[in-house]
Amino acid sequence: MATLSQWVAGARPRTLTAAVAPVAAGTGAAAAADSFLATRAALALGVALCLQIGVNYANDYSDGIRGTDDTRIGPVRLVGQGLARPAAVRAAALGALLLAALLGLLLVVLAQAWAWLLIGALAIGAAWLYTGGPRPYGYAGLGEVFVFVFFGPVAVIGTAYLQIEAVTVLAVSASLPIGLLAALILVANNLRDIPTDRAAGKHTLAVRLGDGGTRRLFTAGSIAAFVMVVMMAPVSPGALAGLAGAVPMAAAVRQVRGGAVGRDLIDVLGRTSLALLLTGLGLGVGLGLLS
Numbered sequence: 001m002a003t004l005s006q007w008v009a010g011a012r013p014r015t016l017t018a019a020v021a022p023v024a025a026g027t028g029a030a031a032a033a034d035s036f037l038a039t040r041a042a043l044a045l046g047v048a049l050c051l052q053i054g055v056n057y058a059n060d061y062s063d064g065i066r067g068t069d070d071t072r073i074g075p076v077r078l079v080g081q082g083l084a085r086p087a088a089v090r091a092a093a094l095g096a097l098l099l100a101a102l103l104g105l106l107l108v109v110l111a112q113a114w115a116w117l118l119i120g121a122l123a124i125g126a127a128w129l130y131t132g133g134p135r136p137y138g139y140a141g142l143g144e145v146f147v148f149v150f151f152g153p154v155a156v157i158g159t160a161y162l163q164i165e166a167v168t169v170l171a172v173s174a175s176l177p178i179g180l181l182a183a184l185i186l187v188a189n190n191l192r193d194i195p196t197d198r199a200a201g202k203h204t205l206a207v208r209l210g211d212g213g214t215r216r217l218f219t220a221g222s223i224a225a226f227v228m229v230v231m232m233a234p235v236s237p238g239a240l241a242g243l244a245g246a247v248p249m250a251a252a253v254r255q256v257r258g259g260a261v262g263r264d265l266i267d268v269l270g271r272t273s274l275a276l277l278l279t280g281l282g283l284g285v286g287l288g289l290l291s
Helices: 004-010 013-032 038-066 086-111 115-129 143-151 153-164 169-192 194-200 205-231 237-257 264-290
Strands: none
Touching: 013 038, 013 143, 013 153, 013 169, 013 264, 038 086, 038 115, 038 153, 086 115, 086 153, 115 143, 115 153, 143 153, 143 169, 153 169, 169 194, 169 205, 169 237, 169 264, 194 205, 205 237, 205 264, 237 264
């Protein structure tokens, strides 16, 4: 049976930056509007973390029972590597998603923002159906689109809205580079897995674009994300603090353009995750304190 450290590894802590970054950026947008509410920000972070953990375990479970992870290079996979029973991993996924729902419900009640109940339900559904269900959208090349939407606009604007109770230009603007960088984590992940995904019949965006096309997408997306950050400066000069993420992202782009494959792309994942975290924290601090 899996040890505690293997369960923690299965939750993929590195990807949790996709939860922290949008909440930080959204909270910065709220603070810029003099509407920072610590309790609501903390609840939003809890929801985002539980959703990310839930989707990681759900992906582990669904890919594992399909056999997609049997020859995969990358982080620990509990089901694919036979470290845990599929039912246990499924229970962990559903437990994390249930906790996300409960925290989200409390947040919605505090903010009296009832429309976000539907958006939250869609987010939970998207988490499970990424690789689960009869027609997983992750197998159809739509994973990056959903990651962009739910960890970009939905998470950033949602975090800000549930504190400000309004949609602001800063929140919308911050959501775009955050969503794009979150999607690029998946692009890098799927670039690494092109051979095994193709063999397993998993038609990710990377499989559809091929190795060269995926590398060009990663490069173009990286540049676009930080151009978006710079474009926020006329509204809030503090947004330029988000450029902190450009340093690790530049290193990731160099590796991708240099032809990194297999385990070398794990370093790309780490640098892209760090770039997302630094960009989110930079936007949070810059928008909140320097606007």
